Amino acid sequence: HYSFFPGTPRWPSRRRDLTYAFDPRNQLSDDVKRVFGSAFNRWSEWTPLTFTETSNYLTSDLKIGFYAGDHGDGEEFDGVLGTLAHAFAPPRGLLHLDIDETWIVDDAIGSGSTTAMDLESVAVHEIGHLLGLGHSSVEDAIMFPTISSGVRKVELDRDDVEGIQVLY
Numbered sequence: 001h002y003s004f005f006p007g008t009p010r011w012p013s014r015r016r017d018l019t020y021a022f023d024p025r026n027q028l029s030d031d032v033k034r035v036f037g038s039a040f041n042r043w044s045e046w047t048p049l050t051f052t053e054t055s056n057y058l059t060s061d062l063k064i065g066f067y068a069g070d071h072g073d074g075e076e077f078d079g080v081l082g083t084l085a086h087a088f089a090p091p092r093g094l095l096h097l098d099i100d101e102t103w104i105v106d107d108a109i110g111s112g113s114t115t116a117m118d119l120e121s122v123a124v125h126e127i128g129h130l131l132g133l134g135h136s137s138v139e140d141a142i143m144f145p146t147i148s149s150g151v152r153k154v155e156l157d158r159d160d161v162e163g164i165q166v167l168y
């Protein structure tokens, strides 16, 4: 079953059209940006929320970046595997990924590396946190707190949909 953060934080009803931006210091490729666009669409399909990319990182609602180790928010990254990413509940809007992971950006699942993680799978999970979902006890849910390397799990489960529709 789905869960929420303590106090059930969510984006207020006057903020249904959210913007997102990538940290310009990362100089991300269009392929990486497309992965996030697809991940956001999976949530907007089931909610009144819309997500629009903007180039203004400072003023965007949601801020996405890749960082190594201690990057200033008190939640350190730890190199390969361990913590892969984290996201803060509304209204903070920060989605951070560990730059030291081997991120799979195309569909090359099973391409050899035993430590590579599918970027869209992790992005869909972290966006759930950005919107206010905690973890789920349903194994097939995107918000279930385990994922294996090389595995692509990007489809929302009905449990994820039910949870997000309680919030929005």
Ligand code: TQI
Residues within 6 Å of the ligand: 082, 083, 084, 085, 086, 087, 121, 122, 125, 126, 129, 134, 135, 142, 143, 144, 145, 146, 147, 148
């Ligand atoms: N990062 C954890 C996560 O996003 C951070 C975390 C731990 C957390 N406890 C939390 C976030 C409680 C919110 C509430 O869950 S992670 C997965 C999953 C991680 C884990 O790097 O361990 C995914 C990132 F669910 F598969 F385990 C992405 Cl998909």
Ligand code: ZN
Residues within 6 Å of the ligand: 071, 073, 075, 086, 096
């Ligand atoms: Zn961080």
Ligand code: ZN
Residues within 6 Å of the ligand: 125, 129, 135, 145
């Ligand atoms: Zn999580």
